Structure formats: structure tokens, C-alpha cells
Amino acid sequence: MGNRTRLSRRDFLKASSVTFAALSLAACAPVPPSQPTEEVPAETAQVPPEQEAVEVIFWHNTGEAPVQQRMDNLAAAFHEGHPNITVRCEYMGSSREFLEKVITSLAGGAPPHLSFGFPQWATKFYDEGATVALNAYISGDAGFDKDDHQDATWFPATWKGQIVAMPQTYHPYVLYYNTDAFGEMGAQVPTNWEELLEVAALLTRDADGDGKVDRWGIELATDDAWYWLNFHRNNGGEYVNEARTEFLWNTQEGVEAMGLLDTLFNDLHAVPLGSVAQGFEMGLVAMVICGPWRIERYMAAKAAFDVTLVPWKKKPLVEANVDMVLMYKTSEAEQEAAWEWLKVFVGRDYQKQVAMNGYYYPLLKSVAADPEYASWLDNVPVMKHLVELEGQWTTMETTKAGDEPVDILQREMDLALRREKGLQQALDDATAEANALLV
Numbered sequence: 001m002g003n004r005t006r007l008s009r010r011d012f013l014k015a016s017s018v019t020f021a022a023l024s025l026a027a028c029a030p031v032p033p034s035q036p037t038e039e040v041p042a043e044t045a046q047v048p049p050e051q052e053a054v055e056v057i058f059w060h061n062t063g064e065a066p067v068q069q070r071m072d073n074l075a076a077a078f079h080e081g082h083p084n085i086t087v088r089c090e091y092m093g094s095s096r097e098f099l100e101k102v103i104t105s106l107a108g109g110a111p112p113h114l115s116f117g118f119p120q121w122a123t124k125f126y127d128e129g130a131t132v133a134l135n136a137y138i139s140g141d142a143g144f145d146k147d148d149h150q151d152a153t154w155f156p157a158t159w160k161g162q163i164v165a166m167p168q169t170y171h172p173y174v175l176y177y178n179t180d181a182f183g184e185m186g187a188q189v190p191t192n193w194e195e196l197l198e199v200a201a202l203l204t205r206d207a208d209g210d211g212k213v214d215r216w217g218i219e220l221a222t223d224d225a226w227y228w229l230n231f232h233r234n235n236g237g238e239y240v241n242e243a244r245t246e247f248l249w250n251t252q253e254g255v256e257a258m259g260l261l262d263t264l265f266n267d268l269h270a271v272p273l274g275s276v277a278q279g280f281e282m283g284l285v286a287m288v289i290c291g292p293w294r295i296e297r298y299m300a301a302k303a304a305f306d307v308t309l310v311p312w313k314k315k316p317l318v319e320a321n322v323d324m325v326l327m328y329k330t331s332e333a334e335q336e337a338a339w340e341w342l343k344v345f346v347g348r349d350y351q352k353q354v355a356m357n358g359y360y361y362p363l364l365k366s367v368a369a370d371p372e373y374a375s376w377l378d379n380v381p382v383m384k385h386l387v388e389l390e391g392q393w394t395t396m397e398t399t400k401a402g403d404e405p406v407d408i409l410q411r412e413m414d415l416a417l418r419r420e421k422g423l424q425q426a427l428d429d430a431t432a433e434a435n436a437l438l439v
Contacts, residue, residue: 051084054337058325058345059092059102059115070353078344085337092116106130111328113338119156119396120403122165122324127400132327133162137339144343148364153322156395165324166342169354170363171291172320172393173230173310174386180304181215181286189308193231193260196311200270203286217270218287219280220261223414225406227289230319231257233394234312244399247434249409250427256313258416258423265417280305291321292386295359299382307386316391320361359383401437408434 060071068091075087092098092115099121105111111130125131138146146154153167177189185203190196200217207215220227229239237253240246248254264270272285279285281301288294289310298305309316325345327338344350348366355362356376362368368387377384399405409430416426 052333054085054333056085056087056114056334056338056341057112058087058089058341059098059112060089061092061095061098061116063091063093066357070350070357074344074350075341078341082337082340085340087341106328111330113328113330113334114342115326115328116168117165117324117326118403119165119322119324119398120406122157122326123159123398123400124402125326125328126159126162126164130328131164132329132335133164134166134327134339135163138163141339141343148348148366149346150361150363150365152320152393152395153363156322156398157324159398165326166346167322167363168325168346169323169358170320170361171293171323172318172361172386172389173226173289173291174307174318174389175310176280176288176290176294176298176305176307178280178283178286178303178305181283184283187286189306190311191309192311193313197260197263197268200264200287201268204268204270213269214284216272216276216279216285217268218264218289219276219285220264220271220289222265222417223410225409225413226319226321228254228257228261228409228413229396230289230310230317231260231313233319234310234315234317236314240397240399244397245438247405247431247438249434250424250431254427255423258413258427261413262417262419262423266419292359292361292383295383295386306382307389309389309391312391318389318391318393320393320395322395361387399438401434404437405434 058071060067062068068089071089075089079086090112092101095118098116102111102115102117102121102125106125117125122131126133138144149167150170153170154163157163157165157167175190181187181203182189182199187199187202188195190199196218203215203217204213205215206213232249232254233239235253235257237251237257238248241248272279276284278301280288281298281303283304309318325342327335327342329335330338346363348364348370351363352367352370352373354360355367355373359380362373367373377387412421412426412430415421416423421429
């Protein structure tokens with residue numbers, strides 16, 4: 001998943017089981033919000049005498065200086081309109097480091113008020129009583145328009161009938177292709193599996209004649225389940241059943257998807273073994289499957305590239321990832337203050353900045369329809385092409401097992417693609433072990 005590191009759920013489950021008893025004692029019952037009041041313009045805002053000062057701590061996982069500056073600017077503007085609320089946005093590191101800090105803070109009884117989180121984290125923390133469902137806040141706040149979010153983003157945020165996290169970013173996995181590399185070899189953009197194999201074979205070659213491959217068709221990884229999931233889904237497969245009680249990986253669709261990856265890796269040798277520095281930017285690697293967070297990097301390198309749907313077998317499909325914000329149980333006043341900040345963080349003005357400065361797919365329908373955003377798209381053709389891609393949008397479903405099933409799948413996928421285990425056997429073993437977690 002590019003630079004999006006996923007934490008092992010074994011580490012998460014071990015750590016969270018240690019803190020569960022502490023959470024059970026420390027966690028209070030969910031606190032329903034009082035009826036929100038209409039926000040007052042910053043210049044006329046007054047703090048009633050009975051309102052005490054509240055500091056909201058928001059932990060995030062994006063370390064780039066421009067992102068931190070945008071958050072700090074938003075927090076300062078928010079404070080002008082809510083003088084009794086101060087927001088502190090703190091970068092907490094990569095996924096592994098981040099989650100360890102959250103678990104430690106919960107064990108110590110001093111969690112942040114809000115934090116970034118994957119959907120699988122949200123379900124686990126909610127089940128353990130550490131976080132707050134947002135249903136009452138959303139339904140009780142006339143100023144928050146739930147329907148403005150892209151419809152698919154609420155699916156991974158919902159667990160047991162409760163909205164256990166707030167969607168904050170939305171990013172589809174698409175195929176990036178280097179137009180110079182394609183043009184040099186006269187390659188056509190692939191739309192289906194057969195064409196993908198043909199193009200990958202054509203673009204994999206020894207360009208300097210030294211007997212070693214130095215141009216590759218596509219960048220993949222043997223142990224990243226998102227690649228397999230994209231092909232499994234567009235082959236008609238499902239990740240889990242509708243009741244979320246059984247993983248559905250070891251089907252014909254799943255084996256065929258694994259077979260496609262196996263051919264790319266082991267028969268065509270179209271995938272570089274290890275990282276190739278600036279490989280896509282320089283045209284050494286012709287295709288990459290990832291989300292829109294790569295666009296800024298590729299544009300900065302002045303790479304010649306465009307995007308299209310991941311080549312499909314049975315149906316055009318976009319597998320999308322949704323990052324979340326979790327609200328932790330604190331005091332009633334702190335939770336209400338956190339909610340006020342959260343509304344602004346996922347509100348139209350800031351999300352338009354995220355879409356235009358961070359090259360994310362618009363989280364909100366109102367941003368997608370915004371004239372300023374439309375004008376910006378006209379000047380960024382590759383992003384316009386991404387937004388206009390047509391296909392069924394899906395997201396990975398959450399289960400009570402958290403992220404551990406993904407780790408199991410990735411381990412068995414790695415064994416299969418290294419040809420240390422058969423494709424069917426690897427998926428059979430992964431499915432059986434993951435399903436045992438749902439019993």
C-alpha cells in the first residue's frame with residue numbers, strides 16, 4: 001500500500017488484551033451530547049461564564065510539515081469561533097508507533113480526545129469500551145449533514161449498528177501508468193487481466209543489453225493483500241459474507257486472482273524484486289497500483305503519467321480505503337468540545353483543502369460539486385481523470401477480528417507467491433485460520 005504501513009494485529013491484540021481490564025474499569029458509559037447550538041461567527045463569539053476552558057487533543061499520523069501547518073491554522077481559526085476550546089494537533093508517528101501510543105494512553109487512563117485510526121482499529125476499540133459511538137452526536141446536530149459524505153465511506157465506519165468512527169479521507173486504488181514507458185514500447189493501456197499480462201510482458205525487458213532485466217512492467221508486493229483484494233473483487237469475489245461471520249477467500253475467484261499475481265511475479269518476472277528508487281518516476285517501472293497519495297510525489301518529480309481503473313476480469317471496480325477519526329471516552333464537556341472540532345475537521349472548507357492540496361478523492365459530495373474544486377481539476381488533468389473514473393466502489397469490510405485476518409492473508413499470500421505453498425492451499429489455510437477468529 002505504498003507508504004501506508006499496516007500494523008500487525010497480533011501485536012495489537014496482545015497489547016490490547018493487556019489493557020482490557022484497565023479499560024473496563026476506567027471507561028464510563030457513553031455520554032449523549034446535549035443539544036448542539038448554532039455556531040457563532042468568530043468575531044461575535046462570546047464565552048458564557050458557565051463554560052470552562054477545554055483543551056482537545058487530536059493525534060494524527062501525517063508528518064509532512066504542510067499538513068501540520070494546515071491543521072494548526074484550522075485549529076487557530078476554530079479557537080476564534082470557540083474561545084473556550086483550544087485544539088492541539090499532534091503527530092504520533094507511523095501506524096505501528098501510533099497504535100502503541102494509543103494503547104499506552106488508554107492503559108494509563110489518559111487517551112487523546114480524538115485520533116486517526118483504520119476501520120479495524122475502530123471496531124476493536126469500540127468493542128473494548130474505549131471509544132464513543134457518534135450516532136447521538138450526528139443525529140442531534142442539525143448543523144452536521146451526514147448525507148454530504150460520500151455514501152461508501154460510512155460502510156467501514158459502521159459496526160453493530162453504531163457509527164464507531166468518523167470518515168476523514170477517502171482514497172481509491174487505481175492503476176498508474178508511465179506514459180513515456182508506454183509510448184517507447186507502443187503499449188496500450190490495459191483494461192482487463194489478459195491485456196495486463198500482455199502489457200507487463202512487453203514492458204519487462206533488458207534495455208541496456210547486459211543480460212539483466214532493468215525495466216519492469218509493474219510494481220507489486222508478495223505480502224500486501226490490497227493487491228490481491230483488488231483482483232479478487234473485480235473477478236466477482238467477496239472479502240467476507242454479508243453477516244461478517246465468514247471470510248470468503250478460498251473461492252475460485254480468489255485462486256484466480258492469486259494466479260494472476262503468481263504469473264506476474266514468477267512466470268513473466270514483470271515485478272522488480274525489492275524497491276527501485278524513483279522507479280516509476282523515471283520509467284523503470286511502467287505501472288503501479290496505489291492510491292492518490294502518490295500523485296503529489298510523481299508531479300514533483302515531473303513524471304509523465306496518468307491513471308485508469310485497475311484491470312478487471314468480470315466487473316470494473318474501484319477498491320477504496322477510508323481512514324477514520326476515533327473519539328475516545330472522556331468527560332461530557334470534553335467529548336462535546338471534541339465533536340465541535342471534528343465537525344470542522346471533516347467540514348467542507350477544510351476538506352476542500354485536503355482534496356486540492358493533498359490530492360485525495362473528495363470526502364464530501366459538496367466538495368466534488370464545488371466550482372473552485374472543478375476549476376482546480378481542470379489544471380490537474382491526472383486528478384480529474386481519477387475523479388471521473390467509472391466503476392463500482394467498494395471498501396474492505398470490518399469484522400470483530402480487527403486487522404489480524406489481513407496479517408494471516410498476507411503471510412499466506414507471501415508463501416504462495418514465493419511458491420513455497422500452492423495457491424489453493426495458501427488460501428485454504430488463510431481462510432480457515434481467519435474464520436476461527438470469528439467464532
